[in-house]
Amino acid sequence: MIKKIALATTLLSSLVYADMSEKGFFIGADLSYYDAQIAYSKKGTIITTANYKTDNKFSSFSLKAGYQYYFTRIYLRVNNNTRLKDSNKKRFGIKTQVVELNTDYLPLFFKNNDNFFMLKGIVGVGVGANRSSLRYYDSRLDSIGKNVSPILDKNIQWLMEYGGQLGVIGAFDFGLSVEFTYRYRSGLMTQFTNKDNSYQATFNLDSSEIYFGANYIF
Numbered sequence: 001m002i003k004k005i006a007l008a009t010t011l012l013s014s015l016v017y018a019d020m021s022e023k024g025f026f027i028g029a030d031l032s033y034y035d036a037q038i039a040y041s042k043k044g045t046i047i048t049t050a051n052y053k054t055d056n057k058f059s060s061f062s063l064k065a066g067y068q069y070y071f072t073r074i075y076l077r078v079n080n081n082t083r084l085k086d087s088n089k090k091r092f093g094i095k096t097q098v099v100e101l102n103t104d105y106l107p108l109f110f111k112n113n114d115n116f117f118m119l120k121g122i123v124g125v126g127v128g129a130n131r132s133s134l135r136y137y138d139s140r141l142d143s144i145g146k147n148v149s150p151i152l153d154k155n156i157q158w159l160m161e162y163g164g165q166l167g168v169i170g171a172f173d174f175g176l177s178v179e180f181t182y183r184y185r186s187g188l189m190t191q192f193t194n195k196d197n198s199y200q201a202t203f204n205l206d207s208s209e210i211y212f213g214a215n216y217i218f
Contacts, residue, residue, distance in 0.1 A: 022217070026067070026218065031060075032183070036207035037053055037055055038084060040086075056087060058084075063078055089138075089140075098185070100129070115173055130157075161188070163184045177214070178213065181211055
Protein backbone atom coordinates (compact mmCIF):
# COMPACT_ATOMS: atom_id res chain seq x y z
CA MET A 1 0.00 0.00 0.00
CA ILE A 2 2.80 2.42 0.91
CA LYS A 3 4.55 1.69 -2.39
CA LYS A 4 1.35 2.44 -4.33
CA ILE A 5 0.88 5.75 -2.50
CA ALA A 6 4.50 6.75 -3.13
CA LEU A 7 4.19 5.93 -6.84
CA ALA A 8 0.91 7.86 -7.15
CA THR A 9 2.44 10.86 -5.39
CA THR A 10 5.44 10.84 -7.71
CA LEU A 11 3.26 10.66 -10.82
CA LEU A 12 0.99 13.45 -9.57
CA SER A 13 3.89 15.74 -8.74
CA SER A 14 5.33 15.08 -12.19
CA LEU A 15 2.13 16.24 -13.86
CA VAL A 16 1.73 19.29 -11.63
CA TYR A 17 5.23 20.63 -12.27
CA ALA A 18 5.51 19.85 -15.98
CA ASP A 19 6.21 22.78 -18.27
CA MET A 20 6.95 23.29 -21.99
CA SER A 21 10.72 23.61 -21.48
CA GLU A 22 10.80 19.85 -20.93
CA LYS A 23 9.41 18.97 -24.34
CA GLY A 24 11.55 18.72 -27.45
CA PHE A 25 14.47 17.10 -29.24
CA PHE A 26 17.75 16.75 -27.38
CA ILE A 27 21.35 15.77 -27.96
CA GLY A 28 23.85 14.54 -25.39
CA ALA A 29 27.11 12.83 -24.58
CA ASP A 30 28.12 10.28 -21.93
CA LEU A 31 31.50 9.49 -20.42
CA SER A 32 31.45 5.96 -18.97
CA TYR A 33 33.57 3.68 -16.85
CA TYR A 34 32.99 -0.02 -17.58
CA ASP A 35 33.58 -3.19 -15.62
CA ALA A 36 32.97 -5.80 -18.34
CA GLN A 37 33.22 -9.57 -18.39
CA ILE A 38 33.66 -11.65 -21.55
CA ALA A 39 32.58 -15.29 -21.33
CA TYR A 40 34.33 -17.52 -23.87
CA SER A 41 32.37 -20.72 -24.47
CA LYS A 42 32.42 -23.44 -27.10
CA LYS A 43 30.68 -26.58 -28.10
CA GLY A 44 31.76 -29.45 -30.33
CA THR A 45 33.75 -32.64 -30.36
CA ILE A 46 37.29 -31.22 -30.45
CA ILE A 47 38.06 -29.09 -27.38
CA THR A 48 41.35 -28.44 -25.58
CA THR A 49 40.67 -25.31 -23.50
CA ALA A 50 37.78 -25.23 -21.03
CA ASN A 51 35.23 -22.41 -21.11
CA TYR A 52 36.39 -19.40 -19.10
CA LYS A 53 35.73 -15.72 -18.35
CA THR A 54 37.96 -12.67 -18.57
CA ASP A 55 37.55 -9.12 -17.20
CA ASN A 56 38.03 -5.73 -18.84
CA LYS A 57 37.95 -2.31 -17.16
CA PHE A 58 37.93 0.69 -19.49
CA SER A 59 36.34 4.06 -20.25
CA SER A 60 34.20 4.91 -23.24
CA PHE A 61 32.51 7.92 -24.85
CA SER A 62 28.93 7.88 -26.23
CA LEU A 63 26.79 10.25 -28.27
CA LYS A 64 23.01 10.22 -28.09
CA ALA A 65 20.06 12.00 -29.68
CA GLY A 66 16.34 11.69 -29.12
CA TYR A 67 13.09 13.26 -27.99
CA GLN A 68 11.87 14.13 -24.49
CA TYR A 69 8.23 14.59 -23.64
CA TYR A 70 8.05 15.96 -20.10
CA PHE A 71 8.88 12.92 -17.96
CA THR A 72 9.65 10.34 -20.63
CA ARG A 73 12.32 10.24 -23.30
CA ILE A 74 13.46 7.97 -26.12
CA TYR A 75 16.87 8.19 -27.76
CA LEU A 76 19.49 6.50 -29.90
CA ARG A 77 22.95 5.98 -28.38
CA VAL A 78 26.22 5.08 -30.14
CA ASN A 79 29.56 4.65 -28.36
CA ASN A 80 33.08 4.79 -29.74
CA ASN A 81 34.89 1.68 -30.98
CA THR A 82 36.38 -0.30 -28.10
CA ARG A 83 39.05 -2.99 -28.13
CA LEU A 84 38.51 -5.71 -25.53
CA LYS A 85 41.29 -8.14 -24.70
CA ASP A 86 41.58 -11.53 -23.07
CA SER A 87 43.07 -10.51 -19.72
CA ASN A 88 43.10 -14.12 -18.52
CA LYS A 89 44.89 -16.28 -21.11
CA LYS A 90 45.88 -13.57 -23.66
CA ARG A 91 44.37 -15.59 -26.51
CA PHE A 92 41.85 -13.32 -28.26
CA GLY A 93 40.95 -9.72 -28.92
CA ILE A 94 37.65 -8.17 -30.02
CA LYS A 95 36.77 -4.78 -31.48
CA THR A 96 33.23 -3.72 -30.59
CA GLN A 97 30.80 -0.81 -30.73
CA VAL A 98 27.31 -0.48 -29.26
CA VAL A 99 24.34 0.93 -31.19
CA GLU A 100 21.12 0.96 -29.17
CA LEU A 101 17.67 2.46 -28.59
CA ASN A 102 16.76 3.56 -25.05
CA THR A 103 13.60 4.69 -23.32
CA ASP A 104 13.55 6.30 -19.85
CA TYR A 105 10.98 7.42 -17.31
CA LEU A 106 12.03 10.56 -15.40
CA PRO A 107 10.03 10.96 -12.16
CA LEU A 108 10.29 14.36 -10.46
CA PHE A 109 12.02 14.49 -7.07
CA PHE A 110 12.49 18.22 -6.56
CA LYS A 111 11.84 21.57 -8.25
CA ASN A 112 12.70 25.00 -6.85
CA ASN A 113 10.15 27.81 -6.65
CA ASP A 114 11.41 29.86 -9.61
CA ASN A 115 11.50 26.76 -11.89
CA PHE A 116 15.23 27.21 -12.49
CA PHE A 117 16.28 23.69 -11.45
CA MET A 118 14.69 20.24 -11.23
CA LEU A 119 16.01 16.95 -9.89
CA LYS A 120 14.59 13.79 -11.46
CA GLY A 121 15.20 10.09 -11.41
CA ILE A 122 16.06 7.86 -14.35
CA VAL A 123 14.47 4.42 -14.77
CA GLY A 124 14.92 2.92 -18.21
CA VAL A 125 15.65 0.05 -20.54
CA GLY A 126 17.74 -0.30 -23.66
CA VAL A 127 18.03 -2.75 -26.53
CA GLY A 128 20.45 -2.74 -29.43
CA ALA A 129 23.39 -4.54 -30.96
CA ASN A 130 27.09 -5.08 -30.45
CA ARG A 131 28.81 -4.31 -33.75
CA SER A 132 31.81 -6.57 -33.24
CA SER A 133 34.66 -8.32 -35.02
CA LEU A 134 37.33 -10.72 -33.82
CA ARG A 135 40.74 -9.08 -34.14
CA TYR A 136 42.87 -12.07 -33.31
CA TYR A 137 42.38 -15.66 -32.13
CA ASP A 138 45.00 -17.99 -30.66
CA SER A 139 44.93 -21.58 -31.94
CA ARG A 140 45.77 -22.81 -28.43
CA LEU A 141 42.10 -22.32 -27.57
CA ASP A 142 41.27 -25.50 -29.52
CA SER A 143 42.84 -28.33 -31.52
CA ILE A 144 41.02 -27.85 -34.82
CA GLY A 145 43.97 -26.26 -36.55
CA LYS A 146 43.34 -25.27 -40.16
CA ASN A 147 39.62 -26.05 -39.92
CA VAL A 148 39.05 -22.96 -37.77
CA SER A 149 37.72 -19.99 -39.73
CA PRO A 150 37.85 -17.03 -37.33
CA ILE A 151 36.15 -13.75 -38.17
CA LEU A 152 38.33 -11.38 -40.17
CA ASP A 153 38.46 -7.63 -39.54
CA LYS A 154 36.16 -6.92 -42.50
CA ASN A 155 33.52 -9.43 -41.35
CA ILE A 156 31.46 -7.55 -38.78
CA GLN A 157 28.63 -9.17 -36.84
CA TRP A 158 25.61 -7.35 -35.39
CA LEU A 159 24.37 -9.31 -32.37
CA MET A 160 21.74 -8.33 -29.81
CA GLU A 161 22.37 -6.74 -26.40
CA TYR A 162 19.90 -5.47 -23.80
CA GLY A 163 19.69 -4.14 -20.24
CA GLY A 164 18.55 -1.32 -18.01
CA GLN A 165 19.66 1.92 -16.37
CA LEU A 166 18.97 3.64 -13.06
CA GLY A 167 20.14 7.08 -11.97
CA VAL A 168 19.44 10.77 -11.35
CA ILE A 169 19.32 13.81 -13.62
CA GLY A 170 19.45 17.51 -12.82
CA ALA A 171 17.76 19.79 -15.37
CA PHE A 172 17.98 23.59 -15.76
CA ASP A 173 15.31 25.83 -17.31
CA PHE A 174 17.61 26.92 -20.17
CA GLY A 175 17.76 23.39 -21.62
CA LEU A 176 20.90 21.90 -20.08
CA SER A 177 20.77 18.75 -17.97
CA VAL A 178 23.41 16.55 -16.34
CA GLU A 179 22.96 12.96 -15.23
CA PHE A 180 24.75 10.33 -13.16
CA THR A 181 23.59 6.80 -13.90
CA TYR A 182 24.30 3.08 -13.54
CA ARG A 183 23.79 1.03 -16.69
CA TYR A 184 23.83 -2.78 -17.10
CA ARG A 185 24.06 -4.56 -20.43
CA SER A 186 24.20 -8.20 -21.49
CA GLY A 187 24.57 -9.63 -24.97
CA LEU A 188 26.33 -11.75 -27.54
CA MET A 189 29.41 -10.07 -29.01
CA THR A 190 30.51 -12.45 -31.75
CA GLN A 191 30.72 -16.13 -32.67
CA PHE A 192 32.12 -18.40 -35.36
CA THR A 193 32.04 -22.03 -36.46
CA ASN A 194 34.56 -24.24 -38.26
CA LYS A 195 34.11 -25.22 -41.90
CA ASP A 196 32.10 -28.39 -41.30
CA ASN A 197 29.98 -26.80 -38.50
CA SER A 198 31.14 -29.33 -35.91
CA TYR A 199 32.57 -26.64 -33.62
CA GLN A 200 31.35 -23.25 -32.41
CA ALA A 201 33.02 -20.54 -30.31
CA THR A 202 30.93 -17.81 -28.67
CA PHE A 203 31.89 -14.58 -26.91
CA ASN A 204 29.25 -13.20 -24.52
CA LEU A 205 29.55 -9.81 -22.82
CA ASP A 206 28.10 -8.63 -19.49
CA SER A 207 28.96 -5.10 -18.43
CA SER A 208 28.31 -2.84 -15.45
CA GLU A 209 28.76 0.83 -16.25
CA ILE A 210 28.78 4.10 -14.36
CA TYR A 211 28.44 7.17 -16.57
CA PHE A 212 28.27 10.92 -16.34
CA GLY A 213 26.18 12.55 -19.07
CA ALA A 214 25.32 16.03 -20.32
CA ASN A 215 22.33 16.85 -22.54
CA TYR A 216 20.76 19.87 -24.19
CA ILE A 217 17.07 20.03 -25.11
CA PHE A 218 15.99 22.39 -27.88
